[in-house]
Amino acid sequence: MIEQVDVLVVGGGINGAGIARDAAGRGMSVVLCERDDLASHTSSASTKLIHGGLRYLEQFEFALVGKALAEREVLLRAAPHIIWPLRFVLPHQPHLRPAWMIRIGLFLYDHLGRGRRTLPGSRRIRFSKHVAGEPLRDEFHVGFVYSDAWVQDARLVVLNxxxxxxxxxxxxxxxxxxxxxxxxxxxxxxxxxxxEGRRTIRARALVNATGPWASSFLDDVAHVKHDHALRLIKGSHIVVPKLFEHRYAYIFQQPDRRIVFAIPYERDFTLIGTTDIEYRADPAHPAIDAEETSYLCEAANRYFKRSLAPADVVWSYSGVRPLLEDKSGNASEVTRDYHIELDQNGPPLLNVFGGKLTTYRKLSEEAVDLLGPALGNPQPAWTGTGHALPGGGEFDIDALLADVRADRPWLPEDLAWRLVHSYGTHARDLLGEASGLEALGPHFGGGLYRAEVDYLVRHEWATQVEDILWRRSKLGLRLVPAEVERLARYLDEKKIATSA
Known part of the structure; x- marks a missing residue:
């Protein structure tokens, strides 16, 4: 039997998931297929920021920055459990960028995209009087602080x-x-x-949201001629034991004019990244190399008193950004904006080229705005206001955490914090009627109990250890090999029981 749908989306990264959500919300029948797990490639390998991109102002990408800053406000309201405000500290080095240039850039950043609205504005600070100065080397005396937001990137994909x-x-x-x-x-x-083997679907429209494979999909799967080239840029990050106790993040200027972030990560670590390197190998298997690791350690060592070496790295990850080729000589200067193309030489084919995590919702809205008329669907855009992502909504995350802990005083503080900041209001569904830790089932380690694993398998398409430990969560940082193996055995047993 051949199934029929309005839209088939190929690609389970942030853009594919966002387009599927938007189209389904307008009443279209939608199938999304992903050859691996959701967010298994670029969308789980970001710097985990919802931001306008301060450095893009130097490249005169004012429209992109404004669009991203406007989206920052929309996403903060839609998913406050996985997206929250973060203040960034920029230590000033006069020989890299003069203070007047930074002040102008921050003024624009505060006011582009219909203004800040909910986030505090930028200001100048003295490190002798600010907590962010404590871990910095003594040569840094003044800096600037501004607002952006943090996101659990793979969870954003799953929630869409x-x-x-x-x-x-x-x-x-x-x-x-x-x-x-x-x-x-x-x-x-x-x-x-x-x-389940082979399956045939007849679709009125096809969406190519395959990220780094967008061009090869057209060449090798759809056999459609095109004239777009993608420039693949590898970005790598390292994770080290936390370098500071406060909740500020840092943005560091480098002698090569690139930017490196140092961000509080998973409460006990610091995330440092990213690099921008031309990449020509298989996009499915990027990995950090020794030169990138040294670059990131040296970038941190220019600013922090505490010296880092490659041996301090507890985890690293790399992703391949599929950027639209714009002939820029420097990889870090290639535009992060996107291009959507609707091919109507027959049934519609919508191609997505480039883009960034922050603007996925706007990209998805524009994509379905194009698809709707082509399919005779007049439904208007809807994701911009008043439609929270699962577990989200316009609530105070600290108040929700307090409520969950008040209802379940037996729940350890660290576990309660993680569950609320991962699942939002759905944390209550995960915990169910449990009256104590023992009711959550066996403990796999790191605060991961069977109840959470079962929830992820049942509701979030998790099937493998990596899905749970490195995408739905980052508990891979905490589990030892024996605990990982125990989790793998449990998942295998569930698969056998399901197929029996």
């Missing part, structure tokens, strides 16, 4: 997929699109699942 599913979309992970061809007014698409 959950909302799409709630609105009728079918989400297929570990399902590869092996062929797509136009046939009259529809696409005939062949999917291949690791679990």
């Amino acid at each position: 997929a959950m909302d799409a599913s709630r609105r009728g979309a079918e989400i297929l992970t570990h399902t590869r699109c092996i062929s797509a061809k136009r046939d009259g007014t529809e696409w005939i698409v062949e999917l291949e699942s690791e679990k």
Whole structure:
């Protein structure tokens, strides 16, 4: 039997999940397929920021920065459990950028995108009188502080997929699109699942949201001619034991004029990144190299009193950004803006090239604005106001945490904090009627109990250890090998029980 849908989205990163959510919310029948796990590539390998991109002002990307800053406000309201404000400290080095230039940039940053609204503005600080000065080397005396936001990037993807599913979309992970061809007014698409084998779908429109594979998808799967080239840029990050106790993040200027962030991470660590390097290998398997690790350690050592060495790194990750080729000579100067193209030489094909995490919702809205008329769907855009992501909404996250702890005084503070900041109001669903830790089932380590694993398998498409420990959470930083193996055995047992 051949199934028929309005829209088939190929790619389970942030753009694919966002487009699926938007289209489903406008009443379209939607299937999304992803050959691996949701957010298994670029969308889980970001610097974890919802930001305008302060450094893009130097490249005169005012429209992109303004759009991203406006989106920052929308996303803070939609998902306060996984996105929260973060203050950034920029130590001043006069020989890199003069103070007047930084002040002008921060003034623009405060006021682009319809203004700050909820976040405090930028200001100059003296490190002798500010907590952010304590870990810095003595040569730094003044700096600037400004606002942006932090996000659990892979969870943002999952929440969009959950909302799409709630609105009728079918989400297929570990399902590869092996062929797509136009046939009259529809696409005939062949999917291949690791679990269920081959499946044929007829779709009125096809969305290519395959990220680093956007060009190769057109060449090798859809066999559609195009003239767009992607420039693949590898960005790598390192994680080290925390370098400071306060809750501020840092943005460091480098002699090569690149920017490196040092960000509080998972309460006990510091995240340092990123690099910008041309990448020509397989986008599925990027990895940090020794030169990048040394670069990031040296970047931190220019500013912090405490010296870092590669041996201090407890984890690292790399992602490949699929940026639209704009002939920039420097990899860090390639535009982070996106390009959406609707090909109507037959049934519609919508291609997504480039983009950044912060602007995914706007990209998705613009994509479905194009698809709607092509499919005879007049429904207006809807994701911009009043529609929270699952577990989110316009509430005070600290008040929610206090309520959860008041209802369950047996819940350890660290565990309660993590559950609320991962699941929001859905933390109550995960905990259910449990009256003590023992009711959550066996403990796998690091605060991960069976109840949470079962929730992730049942509601969030988690099937493998990596899905749980490195995308739905970052508990891989805390579990020892024996605990990881115990979790793997449990997941294997669940798979066997499900298929029996």
